[in-house]
Amino acid sequence: MSADRQRIEAFCARFGLRVPILLAPMAGASAPGLSIAIASAGGLGACGVLLMQPDEITGWANQVRGASNGAFQLNIWIPDPPPARDAGHEAQVRAFLGAWGPPVPPEAGDATTPDFAAQCEAMLAAAPPIVSSVMGLYPPDFVSRLKQRGIAWFANVSTVAEARAAEAAGADVVVAQGAEAGGHRGCFDAALAEQQLVGLFALLPAVVDAVKLPVVATGGIADERGVAAALMLGASAAQIGTGFLRSPEAKLHPAWAEAIGRTAPEDTVVSRAFSGRAGRSIATDYVRAALAPEAPRPAPYPVQRGLTAAMRAAAQKAGDVERMQVWAGQSARLARADPAAERLQQIWRGAQALLGW
Numbered sequence: 001m002s003a004d005r006q007r008i009e010a011f012c013a014r015f016g017l018r019v020p021i022l023l024a025p026m027a028g029a030s031a032p033g034l035s036i037a038i039a040s041a042g043g044l045g046a047c048g049v050l051l052m053q054p055d056e057i058t059g060w061a062n063q064v065r066g067a068s069n070g071a072f073q074l075n076i077w078i079p080d081p082p083p084a085r086d087a088g089h090e091a092q093v094r095a096f097l098g099a100w101g102p103p104v105p106p107e108a109g110d111a112t113t114p115d116f117a118a119q120c121e122a123m124l125a126a127a128p129p130i131v132s133s134v135m136g137l138y139p140p141d142f143v144s145r146l147k148q149r150g151i152a153w154f155a156n157v158s159t160v161a162e163a164r165a166a167e168a169a170g171a172d173v174v175v176a177q178g179a180e181a182g183g184h185r186g187c188f189d190a191a192l193a194e195q196q197l198v199g200l201f202a203l204l205p206a207v208v209d210a211v212k213l214p215v216v217a218t219g220g221i222a223d224e225r226g227v228a229a230a231l232m233l234g235a236s237a238a239q240i241g242t243g244f245l246r247s248p249e250a251k252l253h254p255a256w257a258e259a260i261g262r263t264a265p266e267d268t269v270v271s272r273a274f275s276g277r278a279g280r281s282i283a284t285d286y287v288r289a290a291l292a293p294e295a296p297r298p299a300p301y302p303v304q305r306g307l308t309a310a311m312r313a314a315a316q317k318a319g320d321v322e323r324m325q326v327w328a329g330q331s332a333r334l335a336r337a338d339p340a341a342e343r344l345q346q347i348w349r350g351a352q353a354l355l356g357w
């Protein structure tokens with residue numbers, strides 16, 4: 001058996017998978033049914049718990065475990081320091097956003113996220129086989145508690161330096177996120193997100209060479225060609241986000257799902273327009289306007305998320321994709337509207353054929 005195949009089969013055996021394909025954790029787009037379908041078909045399910053209260057995390061884990069083999073990861077953002085507030089600047093952003101949605105009151109910028117420590121406790125109590133991090137690393141005491149419970153830590157990284165830091169901090173697996181990826185960029189240093197846009201074809205072999213840990217590849221992988229290429233570049237598994245968002249189990253807003261299906265690689269863009277953290281979305285009218293030189297720069301995370309909430313809600317209600325928060329990776333157009341288990345099998349069978357297995 002080839003060294004590549006041995007590496008991939010060892011990864012699958014270690015994490016109880018029949019298929020080396022992981023659903024990407026996607027906060028706000030982690031419908032339990034999607035993970036149930038993927039895990040039941042031999043892959044790994046996932047939940048991005050960023051916006052979930054502890055009882056919601058517990059409920060999600062119970063539901064997915066109750067209807068599948070329990071192969072899933074829970075994922076959270078490592079929080080940034082509290083944002084610096086600037087009332088004058090926020091007033092400019094509110095005025096700008098008022099042209100795209102309802103008027104934005106000053107207190108909209110006070111938005112907060114759920115309590116990180118309480119979310120971490122809920123993840124530990126849910127005892128998934130895997131917990132993952134993004135935007136930074138877990139503190140040593142939490143890493144010890146994961147290890148005591150036999151929970152593996154998958155650390156999302158977007159540079160070689162981040163991969164080395166994750167290995168040194170005790171991660172079990174690194175997930176190399178190429179700049180093609182949909183959603184927020186996983187950079188540890190938020191300020192560097194736009195400068196360190198490393199594509200997966202360059203990032204993956206560099207990370208594989210830099211660390212001894214198994215490496216999962218993610219970002220722009222959405223069909224059998226991407227999976228086969230990632231495995232040949234040294235990955236032990238491939239992780240797919242946008243590529244599963246059109247499956248019915250994802251329960252995405254129909255306007256978002258439809259837009260993914262017609263988005264070319266050059267029609268996505270990285271901006272801070274929705275949350276204040278850099279993320280890749282479809283280059284809609286709102287995003288293009290927010291990126292224009294005359295637009296006020298977005299407020300920091302999570303202030304901008306609060307300021308855009310009313311516009312996002314109104315757009316969602318109206319099904320107006322030009323103002324909705326439509327995250328998408330550069331391979332969006334490869335996503336199919338097939339049931340997730342069927343799509344997973346198609347992709348894996350196709351990848352095996354390309355690999356000559």
Ligand SMILES: Cc1cc2nc3c(=O)[nH]c(=O)nc-3n(C[C@H](O)[C@H](O)[C@H](O)COP(=O)(O)O)c2cc1C
Pocket residue numbers: 024025026027028029048049050075076077133134156177180181182183184186218219220221239240241242243327328329330331
């Ligand atoms: C809607 C959406 C939400 C996301 N939320 C998270 C998240 O909460 N945590 C995380 O680590 N990555 C998140 N990501 C990034 C994915 O985990 C993954 O890196 C990305 O989807 C891979 O690129 P692809 O979309 O081209 O497959 C999100 C991506 C999308 C599309």
